[in-house]
Amino acid sequence: MKPAFPDITKIRYEGARSQNPLAFKHYNPTEIVAGKTMREHLRFAVVYWHTFRGTGSDPFGAGTMQRPWDDGSNSINNAQNRARVAFEFMTKLGAPYYCWHDRDVAPEGKTLAETNKNLDAVAKVLKAEQQRTGIKLLWGTANLFSHPRFVHGAGTSCNADVFAFAAAQIKKAMEVTHELGGEGYTFWGGREGYMTLLNTDMKRELDHLAKLLHLAVDYKKKIGFKGQFYIEPKPKEPTKHQYDSDAAACLNFLREYDLLPHFKLNIETNHATLAGHSMQHELEVAGAADALGSIDANTGDELLGWDTDQFPTNIYLTTYTMLTILKYGGLTTGGVNFDAKVRRESFEPVDLFHAHIGGMDAFARGLKIAAAIRKDGRLADFVKQRYASWDSGLGAKIESGKASLKEIEAYILKKGEVAANVSGRQEFLENLINEFI
Ligand code: XUL
């Protein structure tokens, strides 16, 4: 096979002074930061759907992407060839992981049986390419939203046959993920939500969704798949309300249906924004519940209210993201997965390299800055000091559950007024962050 990117050689780290657009300025995979290499911290993954299947179409216009290796057909041969191109790209980029939906990698056939056969035929190439290059599968997932059969959702469809189709598709996608040594499996509830409550039995739909996830948990055990399961929150789009709307809603759902021990969250930046939260907020909610698993690293546009899935380049964003990730012990099963696509106007193959290099460098900087802030210690000391009243006396007694309401009342009656409050010093702290950026 002749190379798809003949003019591009392996992307190397050249340091911050380099002006080479096809070099890393900050991501130096073997450099040690806070006790681990950057490669181990960041565990970068390329997404198959945007990077190799994205056409650049939008609601107003057709695709624009120039992908000379792709013949545009739905043939197995084209899908297998595309898989080889993907591995050429990831090898040249130096990304250790990738992620897919079942339907990104192989075409859908006329029946489920035919579709499964197609997936097996492409998975064979994926496996060979993984072995050849050492690139690994971070997670797999099933696309339960594109086909018209999923018009009313998948696990939450009013049509029991659609539930059955989705369950069968998950079974197969999980088997292939397992076969490819995948380190995780993600559930994003593509259309698991509603457009109007007038036609919706919400309780029944949620019960069904939980049933589907329990079936997946059981099957996972049955086939000995050890990968981590993730749920990916998103509040809306395509539906008006998705049941997995944000980290807190997902955690509540998982707890309510006894699923929490089996799942962690895959937090996506642009989904956090759509939910009216910051990425750091979502990471904190997940981390506090010991459910911070992986991230879909992208960003939205401040002026566009939809899921634009842009590559992250904002150093504040990556710094705050890495601060929280490091605080909760780093990414272990998960990684920094670029669920991001080049703009419709960036249609040449080389743009794929610029986009990923920029995202990886932005995260490398965020990691280094966050590690420096943690090493400095002033930020963490400030927060610790802010809660010092809880470390001894009545505060400690309340925290340990040893104080009754009566005793607390007696304490404050005796005192008459509370100890003086201290400034929250937000501006001081913002300036402190800027010292490092
Ligand atoms: C959709 C989205 C998905 C999931 C995987 O907004 O983020 O691509 O990451 O299904």
Ligand code: CO
């Ligand atoms: Co995503």
